[in-house]
Structure formats: C-alpha cells, structure tokens
Amino acid sequence: MEIKAIHDEAGYRAALAELDRTWDAPKGSPGSDRMEVLTILIADYERQHHAIEDPDPIALLESMSWRRAASPARIWNPASDHDPGFPKCSTGAAR
Structure with missing residues (x-):
C-alpha cells in the first residue's frame, strides 16, 4: 500500500x-x-x-452511581461508614 x-x-x-x-x-x-x-x-x-467528546462530569458521576448502586457522595468517599464493602483501615492510615 x-x-x-x-x-x-x-x-x-x-x-x-x-x-x-x-x-x-x-x-x-x-x-x-x-x-x-x-x-x-x-x-x-x-x-x-470520529471524535469522542469528553463526558459531562455530572452525567459521568450519575453513570458511576448507577453502576455501583451508590450515591455520588459514596463515589468520592467509598470508605465511608455507609459502605460495608469498603472497610476502613484499623490504624486510620492508608496502606
């Protein structure tokens, strides 16, 4: 070619x-x-x-919320007390 x-x-x-x-x-x-x-x-x-536009940030968060069956607040803080699937470290420090 x-x-x-x-x-x-x-x-x-x-x-x-x-x-x-x-x-x-x-x-x-x-x-x-x-x-x-x-x-x-x-x-x-x-x-x-074939341009791919950047996603709308709000629509992206809503999509992530729907996929994880979570609220947008839990996406930003997945280790919150309201999410038993993400236990906090016992020492409080990141590992």
Missing part, C-alpha cells in the same frame, strides 16, 4: 488494515517507520471524523 492522506472511510479502513500488517515490525526498520506514519495519519483522520 502506498502511504497517502486519508480522505474517506475506505482509505481509513485500508490504513487500519496496513497498520495491522506492520504492527510487529522491529523498531528502526522501514516497517516501523511505515507504522509510525500510518498511526499519525489514522489519528488525524479519527480526530476529524
């Missing part, structure tokens, strides 16, 4: 496939250099076309 800019999904998939083929190239080899260039091109394409 000739290395060139990625302009569409077909080029993106082809670059991913080529990256997979060169993944185990020894460091400093032409394959390693090829892999490095492909990684940069793929990352740039993903940043432009």
